[in-house]
């Protein structure tokens with residue numbers, strides 16, 4: 001049988017036009033077309049009318065999106081596919097926040113300037129926007145809200161898995177360092193009614209917490225992990241160390257060490273790169289470079305970093321999600 005796969009040149013053409021995929025998805029979300037299709041299929045004319053769009057161009061954009069597997073068409077009706085439904089707001093696994101952040105604005109501009117990272121080794125975001133990403137969030141509350149909501153949505157799957165992957169029974173207190181709105185902490189406290197928690201993050205972030213259900217067992221503390229972190233039996237950081245270059249990550253780990261005794265466990269929840277890293281992890285690795293001048297790390301890199309902070313990598317516990325639990329002790 002003849003090989004039906006696209007020729008190498010054709011594959012390359014599709015890769016080079018990859019920006020069109022992002023733009024089509026982003027545009028359909030941003031213009032409200034995806035939300036219009038939440039409950040029902042619709043004709044192009046009705047969609048164009050409801051969203052105030054040009055019917056002929058919308059038809060061609062939807063035709064392209066059909067090729068991407070985001071929508072499907074039947075007679076003259078378009079509807080969302082199973083993948084397309086993840087673009088809706090407020091559904092389990094929703095990618096809405098990620099699409100809005102990645103598809104436009106400062107994230108997109110920074111990715112357009114990947115070459116700046118390539119030349120300097122520094123964050124493309126900082127070189128493009130004139131400020132570091134987290135400083136930008138402090139003075140752009142709307143963007144900060146979008147980012148924090150996206151972090152919470154993005155954490156939903158792993159937040160459910162961590163309580164099953166790690167035995168919290170021997171401990172009394174846990175601090176989620178830079179825990180965002182507190183979804184992971186909430187999930188651990190709900191699964192462990194004996195535990196008390198501290199949610200630690202920058203000022204405005206903890207004010208927006210979602211911990212009312214476990215409020216009597218939680219204290220929300222605002223602070224800067226470059227200055228200090230609270231004391232607890234378990235110190236946990238999910239998707240924090242990958243935000244920082246080695247020097248800055250070391251400062252955070254050293255501050256953790258200061259409040260750890262021989263029984264304290266430090267749980268660093270991150271992807272751990274290995275030789276066969278998947279494209280999702282490799283994307284995040286570059287995304288960390290672009291946004292923060294940082295990276296995803298291998299087990300060996302975590303071991304070295306922890307050693308420099310005077311800590312020891314005790315074990316790495318897999319979870320059903322791409323994230324692993326790196327357990328460190330003094």
Ligand SMILES: C[S@@+](CC[C@H](N)C(=O)[O-])C[C@H]1O[C@@H](n2cnc3c(N)ncnc32)[C@H](O)[C@@H]1O
Pocket residue numbers: 134151152155177178179180181200201202205223224225226237238239240243
């Ligand atoms: C990538 S998000 C991760 C949030 C959460 N742990 C999660 O996994 O969804 C990084 C978090 O670090 C917090 N952060 C950044 N700089 C900080 C600092 N200097 N002190 C405390 N928190 C900080 C941000 O506010 C944000 O919530």
